Amino acid sequence: MKKIGVPLIAVFLMASLLSCTGKKEPDQKTDSDALGKILATVNGVPITEYDVNLNLRRVVHGEKVPPEATQNILQNLVRNELIYQQSMELGLDNNQEYRRKLSEAEAQLRDYKRKEISPLYREYIKNKAVVTDSEAKEYFDKNSKKIQAKVHLGQIYYRGEEAKIAEDYKDLKSGKSFEKVALRRFPNLPKGMKDPWDLGYLYWSQIPASWQDSIDRLNPGQVSDIIKGPNERFWLIKLVDRTVDPNITFATEKERIVEILRKQKADELSETMLSQMREKSKIVFPK
Numbered sequence: 001m002k003k004i005g006v007p008l009i010a011v012f013l014m015a016s017l018l019s020c021t022g023k024k025e026p027d028q029k030t031d032s033d034a035l036g037k038i039l040a041t042v043n044g045v046p047i048t049e050y051d052v053n054l055n056l057r058r059v060v061h062g063e064k065v066p067p068e069a070t071q072n073i074l075q076n077l078v079r080n081e082l083i084y085q086q087s088m089e090l091g092l093d094n095n096q097e098y099r100r101k102l103s104e105a106e107a108q109l110r111d112y113k114r115k116e117i118s119p120l121y122r123e124y125i126k127n128k129a130v131v132t133d134s135e136a137k138e139y140f141d142k143n144s145k146k147i148q149a150k151v152h153l154g155q156i157y158y159r160g161e162e163a164k165i166a167e168d169y170k171d172l173k174s175g176k177s178f179e180k181v182a183l184r185r186f187p188n189l190p191k192g193m194k195d196p197w198d199l200g201y202l203y204w205s206q207i208p209a210s211w212q213d214s215i216d217r218l219n220p221g222q223v224s225d226i227i228k229g230p231n232e233r234f235w236l237i238k239l240v241d242r243t244v245d246p247n248i249t250f251a252t253e254k255e256r257i258v259e260i261l262r263k264q265k266a267d268e269l270s271e272t273m274l275s276q277m278r279e280k281s282k283i284v285f286p287k
Contacts, residue, residue, distance in 0.1 A: 036049030154199060156168055156185070220239055220241050
């Protein structure tokens with residue numbers, strides 16, 4: 001089946017902006033400015049510079065366009081609009097194949113509108129999630145022990161191989177050293193090369209959220225239970241060492257804390273708004 005292209009979607013987008021709905025439409029002047037100067041109207045339907053340029057791009061590829069070519073395009077658009085309006089009067093839009101293609105284009109338009117508006121919605125939510133200095137300071141004071149810590153970690157990592165990490169976990173529980181079990185993943189490791197499972201010292205902002213609770217419960221030398229993350233990822237984490245860095249203060253971490261709290265607030269606000277929308281909306285899944 002031939003896919004309907006972006007130009008047709010643009011046509012339906014214009015139609016949707018001009019149609020009468022129950023909500024307030026965007027500023028028509030702004031929409032007209034985006035589409036350029038109105039070059040003609042056919043029974044009140046505007047044909048704009050955008051319409052002409054859209055058609056020119058189909059037939060011209062980087063060449064200089066003479067004025068007569070632009071005028072010819074405009075005349076063709078007027079002609080096509082007249083044919084379209086006459087076809088509507090004749091009821092030709094009831095043709096089954098035409099209706100099918102029209103439905104496909106409208107579905108593409110709805111999908112396009114949803115995707116394009118989503119980043120604007122996320123930005124709106126983010127701007128509503130305001131974090132005060134006092135909230136950030138309270139978070140630091142409550143979590144200062146974790147924030148000021150530096151942890152030296154080692155990891156055994158698998159993706160999509162739960163059985164293998166379960167085997168490694170079993171071997172660790174039986175008394176095998178973490179380093180020997182980790183080394184099995186790197187049988188041809190060159191001599192003198194840094195151990196690839198050794199992550200070195202990490203700060204709190206560098207530690208994945210899925211690890212944090214497990215690491216907080218470990219003492220130096222201990223290994224976590226199997227940690228499962230998104231996308232079928234699995235880890236065993238060893239806490240080699242934990243130290244306190246006195247150079248870490250509220251001032252050095254404020255920006256990171258604000259971002260964490262802003263994301264938390266944004267997620268909560270998004271969930272609240274979505275729940276409210278669900279409650280007042282009628283959602284039907286036909287059987």
